[in-house]
Amino acid sequence: MKIEQNNGKLNVPDHPTIAYIPGDGVGVDIFFAAQRVFDAAVKIVFDGQNKIEWKKLFAGQEAFEKMGDYLPEKTLQAIDDALVTIKGPLMTPVGEGFRSINVALRQKLDLYACVRPVEYFSGISSPLKNPERVNMTIFRENTEDIYAGIEFASGTKEAQKVISFLSDELKVSQIRFPEHSAIGIKPVSTDGTKRLVRAAFDHAVSTDKKRVTFVHKGNIMKFTEGGFRKWAYEVASEYPTFTALDFQKIKAAQGISAAQQAKAEALEAGKIFVDDVIADNFLQQILIRPEQFEVIATLNLNGDYISDALAAEVGGIGIAPGANINFKTGHAIFEATHGTAPDIAGKNLANPSSLILSGVMMFEYLGWTKVAQVIKSALAQTILEQHLTQDLGGNLSTSEFANALIEKISHV
Numbered sequence: 001m002k003i004e005q006n007n008g009k010l011n012v013p014d015h016p017t018i019a020y021i022p023g024d025g026v027g028v029d030i031f032f033a034a035q036r037v038f039d040a041a042v043k044i045v046f047d048g049q050n051k052i053e054w055k056k057l058f059a060g061q062e063a064f065e066k067m068g069d070y071l072p073e074k075t076l077q078a079i080d081d082a083l084v085t086i087k088g089p090l091m092t093p094v095g096e097g098f099r100s101i102n103v104a105l106r107q108k109l110d111l112y113a114c115v116r117p118v119e120y121f122s123g124i125s126s127p128l129k130n131p132e133r134v135n136m137t138i139f140r141e142n143t144e145d146i147y148a149g150i151e152f153a154s155g156t157k158e159a160q161k162v163i164s165f166l167s168d169e170l171k172v173s174q175i176r177f178p179e180h181s182a183i184g185i186k187p188v189s190t191d192g193t194k195r196l197v198r199a200a201f202d203h204a205v206s207t208d209k210k211r212v213t214f215v216h217k218g219n220i221m222k223f224t225e226g227g228f229r230k231w232a233y234e235v236a237s238e239y240p241t242f243t244a245l246d247f248q249k250i251k252a253a254q255g256i257s258a259a260q261q262a263k264a265e266a267l268e269a270g271k272i273f274v275d276d277v278i279a280d281n282f283l284q285q286i287l288i289r290p291e292q293f294e295v296i297a298t299l300n301l302n303g304d305y306i307s308d309a310l311a312a313e314v315g316g317i318g319i320a321p322g323a324n325i326n327f328k329t330g331h332a333i334f335e336a337t338h339g340t341a342p343d344i345a346g347k348n349l350a351n352p353s354s355l356i357l358s359g360v361m362m363f364e365y366l367g368w369t370k371v372a373q374v375i376k377s378a379l380a381q382t383i384l385e386q387h388l389t390q391d392l393g394g395n396l397s398t399s400e401f402a403n404a405l406i407e408k409i410s411h412v
Contacts, residue, residue: 001015001053003366012367014050017052017053019079020057021086024088024340024345025089026088026340026341026342027088031087033398036406037359039051042368045374057079057085059090071101084331085334086334086355089338091340105324106142106324107148109326110326111326112143113142114141114324115138115322115325116320116321117361118311118314118320120134120313122383124314124383124392126315128290134286138306138307139199139200139203140196140303140306141228142196142300145301146186147304148187151185152184154181155180188225188227188299190231193235194232198235201236209272211273211275211293212274212294213277213296213297214274215282215296216298216299229276232276236274240270241266241273242267242273243275244274247259279298290310307322307337308320316391317354319357320338320357321361322361334359335355336358349390351391352398353389357379374409377408381408382404
């Protein structure tokens with residue numbers, strides 16, 4: 001049965017239809033392992049009363065071989081109709097078509113929020129001394145910034161036309177080598193920023209988080225990333241918050257002790273502390289003091305760097321989940337965040353944890369929170385007992401790892 005969105009709320013039937021794309025490379029290996037885990041958890045939690053109706057869609061290499069198109073219009077329409085989709089990793093066509101199937105999906109469906117929770121599971125090797133201090137969720141704007149894809153190659157008439165306009169009409173003189181420059185455009189809007197930041201605040205409120213941080217490079221890019229910072233603080237005023245700007249005002253007028261007391265009282269009253277950090281400093285702070293951050297709102301490129309850096313801190317991108325969501329329309333695609341790893345494709349060696357944890361996010365999104373909890377608990381216990389795939393230092397195959405999780409789930 002179809003999942004529907006009414007008045008900003010998902011209506012999920014007992015037998016919801018969820019679209020899936022297995023993916024390329026190791027995608028097939030990890031998807032069907034994860035699917036078995038999902039079905040087992042749903043069956044246990046609902047005592048067989050609820051069940052997912054899986055609907056396969058085609059994208060990537062399989063779609064190209066069958067339909068001559070990496071992202072068929074039929075697939076886009078089916079995703080649009082299904083609302084909720086989960087997928088494995090997809091390859092990026094080289095030298096033809098769009099730059100990335102994943103980026104194309106986000107753009108075409110306006111999936112403006114890339115949501116990436118990052119936390120540590122005991123038993124996984126990490127380069128940090130205290131990886132358990134890492135527990136934050138990144139909200140990365142998905143449709144603007146340089147990922148909008150507005151760029152022109154060096155030496156083309158399009159690049160020269162843009163450069164001439166900048167030079168002649170706007171009197172721009174900072175392009176060092178105008179005859180040989182490629183040109184990219186970085187759009188950042190009020191609307192795009194505010195809907196992303198509202199999603200971050202809504203998450204903070206619903207999960208009882210106490211801190212939201214805006215990450216940007218507004219000290220250099222005054223009107224794009226600086227605009228993001230400005231508009232983000234405007235959104236903060238819509239929520240019960242105590243901001244870094246409030247703190248600085250009190251500090252200037254009454255001193256540091258008064259500011260610290262005001263902040264403590266605000267948090268005690270249930271308000272959220274809001275601050276902003278320059279992107280390069282933030283990448284340093286998540287190594288030194290990651291525990292101080294909880295919910296992050298940032299632009300597209302910054303979010304790309306930050307997500308992978310944080311994943312490395314807790315053991316690698318192989319256990320990092322992700323989702324691309326439009327909270328207004330209800331459309332959501334949950335996905336493995338790693339690549340297709342063609343060197344081990346079909347060998348039953350890949351780690352399905354990224355996709356499984358993305359499934360946890362999917363069940364939370366559907367409101368099936370008990371299913372999400374059961375899967376996450378089984379994963380945490382399996383890892384703690386050192387039943388690991390080879391990339392994490394163990395010797396289990398993809399299917400054996402799934403079997404271990406299903407065994408845990410069956411004893412809930």
